[in-house]
Amino acid sequence: MTVVLDSRWPRERLARVGRDISFSWLTLNGLPVPDRVYFDRESANAARRVEDPRSKYMMAPTWLGVYQRTWSGGWSAVAIDVQSCHLEARQRPSGLKPFWQAPGSFMDFTPLGVFCHEVGHHVDYVLHPKAYSRQNGFQDVVDNEDEVSSVEHNVLESFAEAIRLFITNPDLLRQGRPDRYEYLTKGMGLKALHDQSWRTVLRNAGKRVVSAAEGWLAS
C-alpha cells in the first residue's frame, strides 16, 4: 500500500483519507472499526444526547475530536470537527513554542491526524475496558522517551499520539521515538500499514514541515 499525504487537500478529503487509512490499519491488525463516525460536532453531540443526555463524551466547542466509548448507548464513535481542524500551517498556541504541522508529520492537527489520534483511543479501549496503555507498562516508555507532540497530557494521550503517528508515518515514529515503536510492534504485535520512508509520506508537504521533522528527529 502506498500512502503519500498531501497538505493541499481540502479538510473533507483529509478527514476521509484519515478514516480510510486508519480503518485499513485496524483491519490489517484484526481490530474492530468504531461503530460510528462523525465529521461535525453537532451530529456527534446530537447522536450521543439521544443515548445519554449527560454524557461526558459531548464534544466541547474547543475540541477537535473525541472518542466516544461504548457506554450506556452501546456503540462507539470517532467524532472529529472537520471545520475546526487545522490545515498545514505554523501554529502559535498560547504558552507553547510555534510549530509546523501537516498530515503525516509528528505534529498533525489536520482532520487526518485528529481522526487517527481518536482511533488511537479506540484501540486503547478495545484492548482493555480501563485502557490498555494504563495496564501494560506504557507509562515507563513515556517516562523515558521524549514526547511525539505537545498534546501528551497523560498516558492515554501519549498512547493516542503514538498510534496516530504509527498509522500515518510509521518510519517517522521508528526513527524518532524508537521505544514507542518497539512497544507497539514487538510489545503489542501491531503491524504497520506500509514501509515507506518518512520523506516519501511527506513528499508533498512544505519544506518547512520537512525541516521541522528533521529537527524533531535530531532532538
Ligand SMILES: [Zn+2]
Ligand atoms: Zn486524545
